[in-house]
Amino acid sequence: MLRRSILAAALAAPAILRAGPAKALEPVDVELVLAVDVSRSVDAEEQEMQFRGYASAFRDPRLAEAMMRGPVGSVAVTLFTWSDWNIQEHLVPWMLLDSPAACERFAHFLDTAPRRTHLYTSISGAIDFAAGLFGQGYEGTRRVVDISGDGINNSGRDIALARQEALDQGIVLNGLAVLDRTPPPAGLGQMQPLDEYYQERVIGGPGAFLMVAEGFESFEQAVRRKIIREVASVPAPGPRVERAFA
Template identity: 80%
Template sequence: MRRRSFLAGSALLAAPALLSARPARAVVSAPEPVDVELILAVDVSRSVDAEEQEMQFNGYAAAFRDPRMIEAFVGGPVGAIACTFFTWSDWNIQEHLVPWMRLGSAADCERFAQAIDNAPRRVHLYTSISGAIDYAANLFGQGYEGTRRVVDISGDGVNNSGRDIGLSRGEALEKGIILNGLAVLDRSPPPPGLMQMQPLDEYYQERVIGGPGAFVMVAEGFEAFEPAVRRKIIREVADNRGPVREYAFG
């Protein structure tokens, strides 16, 4: 009898130790509300030379220092957006250069602009818009929750790498993602012997963009990139549903 009582007592003493040895549950914090989750996807394929790539990066950095942009970011119901920045080229090459940041003040925007200034510049080969869409679709839901999820795709060429763009576009739209485009046009005629391809602004309008209020901003060359970026992001944040296609000139 004593032995049985001793064993029972031992089990009771050991029980708290066993309970305390169980791993604690991870505390999952709720996502922070923002007006928009905005992804900037920037083309760095070989058709974008070093000078043009610098124009792109400088254009984005300058846009985030513009008081009009900051005013747009703080003017929504929440008073802030979440934004991130990556480059893309081949179907399997995407570089996430600026992590998600909450932008609700001039200081926040300056930090984002500085991160773009300091990001590495690298050029790759092909143009996989489908790969960029697939990559972007998996970046949402990382600490923020916006009333809209928007991917801003800038580039100067059509999809020539990876899977069919229609598949990537369709899957993104099914997830409620809005796809907007910034098409950088080269108005020079094609080399002799090459056929004239579909105009890039038409291609973006028909094959790339989609979702409520989706639109294409057209930059007439990289010289017009900075004003195009600024106008485009302000419109995306404000959800101002104007014409499907807009033009910016340098």
């Protein structure tokens, strides 16, 4: 028995040596996951406003400056869209942003990303998917998820469970609630104001905050201000809720 164990170990050793040590994660100031709502309450024009808003934010010199200001001098960012509990589309892979040129490359991904609309609104599914994206090539001093949307959780598991599991992993959940002036589809009406819902049930973690966009017309301004605040290496104390107006 002992002889067989020694032989098995000897045969396995070359494979272990060939595999080599795991590649070390590259340090960054922040790992930031951007989660964008593409449920049916977001029409084609509003979805385009979202993508243009994100692209414009990454082309803003102030954002690049904020990203390079930390001790490491870089952040890692990725973006996916979400809708139903089982629908998340990872559109922009993790990218190291440490210069205006790198930010421009990220914005170009957004310019050319497909625009697709789905049905329901699963914030819990978005949180679960986002939590699984960390630790893929980068290690940030902070791990932040930025969830933008215009509706409450109506698909998938209990949002409280998803939220708590993310917080237990040390993830900060920030929100960008869009107060859409278009009434929700029949049967999907919401009883609680969306900004209150995000405050109470979505955001959480040290320094978590909510940006409220008063209509999709103010989305670009809202997302720019929000990401600049998120990538700061040592976020200055700020209001728990900020509002952007067109």
